[in-house]
Amino acid sequence: MHTRFVLIHTSHAGNVGATARAMKTMGFTDLVLVAPRWANVLRREETIQRASGALDVLNNARIVETLDEALDGITHLCATAMIGRDFGPPTSTPREHLPALAANAESTGEKGVAFLFGSERFGMRNEDVYRCHVALTIPTDAKFGSLNLGAAVQVIAYEWRQALGGFGDATPVAARESQRADARQLNGMLEHWERALVDIGFLDPAAPKKLMPRLQQLFHRAQPTEEEIHILRGIAKAMMAPSPAKPAPADGESKL
Structure with a gap:
């Protein structure tokens, strides 16, 4: 199943670079930005520095004006929200939801999954959460649940990679x-x-x-x-x- 990471109204260039790095470490390459603050965010120095070598992800990334444009070819939408929404999709942790999604993708006809992340200050808008199939929440300390955007992407990317079976034998060649x-x-x-x-x-x-x-x-x-x-x-x-x-x-x- 194709995987896409979508950043909506991102305001900090460094977080775009950190997202690219987090994706690359887990083997994902499809990044779409919806109306970011900076039109040239993919080429800004802070973005490139924080990407730390994941330049191929940045080079292949797309910038679009609307969320609809970012979801072409995607059948399963995962919002990321610390707080569930009334009348919104069911709330689940990544570890609860993603293994079943990966295991049942063929039988359910899922073609692609998108993980949606809102702006750093306000998170995802209600209307964007409502259109998703699930709202993923990352379990954190109840006294401090604030996650940096790049860190949140890394956690989701890791959990999804594990749900897909990981990377097989991850033992270093020298050890093998x-x-x-x-x-x-x-x-x-x-x-x-x-x-x-x-x-x-x-x-x-x-x-x-x-x-x-x-x-x-x-x-x-x-x-x-x-x-x-x-x-x-x-x-x-x-x-x-x-x-x-x-x-x-x-x-x-x-x-x-």
């Missing part, structure tokens, strides 16, 4: 490539460490006590990767290497 060491590799490393500990005099083979079993349990809990096993064996090898001879003191230096 690090395979956990198997039992044979772990045992070989422990045997290497046992020899090294004997070599440096830390382990008495005549009275080993429970040192090696305890180390074994420690490494079981740590679940080292293959790369970490190589590092640990490298340490053991260095422990067993003969110490380099100390240089003879120069003339006049103390031999103590």
